[in-house]
Amino acid sequence: MSAVMKPATAVTWTRICRVDEIPQLGARVVKSAHGNIAVFRNGEDEVFALLDKCPHKGGPLSQGIVFGRKVACPLHGWNIGLDDGAAVAPDHGCTRSFAVKLVDGAVFIGLN
Numbered sequence: 862m863s864a865v866m867k868p869a870t871a872v873t874w875t876r877i878c879r880v881d882e883i884p885q886l887g888a889r890v891v892k893s894a895h896g897n898i899a900v901f902r903n904g905e906d907e908v909f910a911l912l913d914k915c916p917h918k919g920g921p922l923s924q925g926i927v928f929g930r931k932v933a934c935p936l937h938g939w940n941i942g943l944d945d946g947a948a949v950a951p952d953h954g955c956t957r958s959f960a961v962k963l964v965d966g967a968v969f970i971g972l973n
Contacts, residue, residue, distance in 0.1 A: 872973055873971065873972050874971055875971075876968070877889070877891055877969065878967070880902065880908060880966050880967070885903075886902070893972060894972075895957070896912055896914065897921075898910050898912060900968060901923075901927055901943055909930075910958065911956050911957065911958050915956065917936070917939045917952065917954060918936055921935065922934060922941060931943060946958040959971055
């Protein structure tokens with residue numbers, strides 16, 4: 862018996878802004894049908910996108926402190942991984958992450 866393969870879901874890329882419009886070590890909030898999305902830029906000019914809601918108490922991650930590849934929630938200091946939205950141990954939980962790509966200095970988010 863052969864396995865049935867489902868086609869991969871195509872990613873819909875939405876242009877958000879230019880990378881230099883996101884403050885370094887900060888974030889920009891984008892409103893979407895998924896809720897507010899925080900688009901972060903770290904000190905190495907890497908860009909990440911997370912649902913703007915901490916898994917702990919729903920705090921606005923966009924107002925947190927960015928360091929390395931993490932953001933500290935402004936409400937209770939939980940550290941959340943920017944690449945996957947997972948809380949750093951000993952805390953637990955996860956917020957949704959979104960695919961991001963940079964094209965010629967423009968930031969695009971994969972919204973599916």
